[in-house]
Amino acid sequence: MLHLRLIVPAGRSDEAVAVLEECTGVTNIVVLPGAAREPAGDVVLCDAAREAANVVISRLKWLEDVGSIAIEQVDLSLSRAATAAVEEAPGDPDDAVVWEELAHKVSSESRITWAYLAFLAIATQLAGIGVLQNSPILIVGAMVLGPEFGAIAAICFGLLGRRGRLITTALRTLVIGFTVAIAVTFACALVSNWLGWIDIGNLKVNAEVQFIVKPDKWSFIVALLAGAAGVLSVTAGKSSALIGVFISVTTVPAAGYLAVALGLGDWAEVAGSVSQLAVNVLGMIISGTATLAVQRKFWPQVGQRSSV
Structure with a gap:
């Protein structure tokens, strides 16, 4: 899986969270209101199946200009929700190319x-x-x-x-x-x-x-x-x-x-x-x-x- 850390302008956190909730293969969504200082805003964390990453990134591309998106590999995730997210996402993680x-x-x-x-x-x-x-x-x-x-x-x-x-x-x-x-x-x-x-x-x-x-x-x-x-x-x-x-x-x-x-x-x-x-x-x-x-x-x- 991939771990995403988003910095979102305070007024658009609901929009970003809605995207995450709509996307297949996304779980462990966490919202930390006002936690970000530079750039200022809310911090949104989530885990996403590798196969689903391209859709998530493309729908949140606007954050590149007004916030940020950081992605890192999750080497171990002990979570039924994470396992279900991977199984729900189409394809196999080894076949998935995260184009960004x-x-x-x-x-x-x-x-x-x-x-x-x-x-x-x-x-x-x-x-x-x-x-x-x-x-x-x-x-x-x-x-x-x-x-x-x-x-x-x-x-x-x-x-x-x-x-x-x-x-x-x-x-x-x-x-x-x-x-x-x-x-x-x-x-x-x-x-x-x-x-x-x-x-x-x-x-x-x-x-x-x-x-x-x-x-x-x-x-x-x-x-x-x-x-x-x-x-x-x-x-x-x-x-x-x-x-x-x-x-x-x-x-x-x-x-x-x-x-x-x-x-x-x-x-x-x-x-x-x-x-x-x-x-x-x-x-x-x-x-x-x-x-x-x-x-x-x-x-x-x-x-x-x-x-x-």
């Missing part, structure tokens, strides 16, 4: 931050070392560490809702992030080559990781499956499933391979790395957007009246 929550999440993950750049740069360097050392274990570690899926999910959401600004922001984050990560790894490869630690021969004896520079139809199919699984894990709040998505796609390994191939002047491997990176990103965007579209179409109770 998703919009907020992808918006925050579409922005460039120092943490995002650091994680992606470190992941790409690990991938580069894995390529040079012919180490699939390091490649897998780099895959798990990479933070790029948040920006890809934001692009999918932007395409679904035709949000040009979100798409532009997420694309910029993706491009700048990989550019910085590749540049850092490229510089490290140049220094390592100058010190005599590595040479182009390292790229000729790495059979275990050659799949990175040899994209084929299976690369695209895996990217499609990973994009769908990734979006489902985000919308259902199943973050553990994202680990499998990270390990499935070859975005970070391709970036790492690209950087070391550039540093060592192996142009054939550069082309293969760029192709692999493009295939994976494109596949995830296509399937991620399609998955969101299917969720909105075939679970109408999930997306109805939402602002998407």
Whole structure:
């Protein structure tokens, strides 16, 4: 369930409470007259089934301008009324997409931050070392560490809702992030080559990781499956499933391979790395957007009246 805390202008509390009482899947309604100070007003609390959240939020959207709506996940609720509310709401909680929550999440993950750049740069360097050392274990570690899926999910959401600004922001984050990560790894490869630690021969004896520079139809199919699984894990709040998505796609390994191939002047491997990176990103965007579209179409109770 979700817990909602509303701050409502004193003169409109009855209106807000009436909406809550009318909506399916809402229970544990509490009104605290005059409890709010900034903004001033009444505090209204309630619990809502995840499947019912979109309708509640859409009908109380006016509070965004004159009050506030705060929502948090309820990890445990021991209440017959709450159980009845969940059973009354249409659909299943794991299928429900709270579109406002998703919009907020992808918006925050579409922005460039120092943490995002650091994680992606470190992941790409690990991938580069894995390529040079012919180490699939390091490649897998780099895959798990990479933070790029948040920006890809934001692009999918932007395409679904035709949000040009979100798409532009997420694309910029993706491009700048990989550019910085590749540049850092490229510089490290140049220094390592100058010190005599590595040479182009390292790229000729790495059979275990050659799949990175040899994209084929299976690369695209895996990217499609990973994009769908990734979006489902985000919308259902199943973050553990994202680990499998990270390990499935070859975005970070391709970036790492690209950087070391550039540093060592192996142009054939550069082309293969760029192709692999493009295939994976494109596949995830296509399937991620399609998955969101299917969720909105075939679970109408999930997306109805939402602002998407």
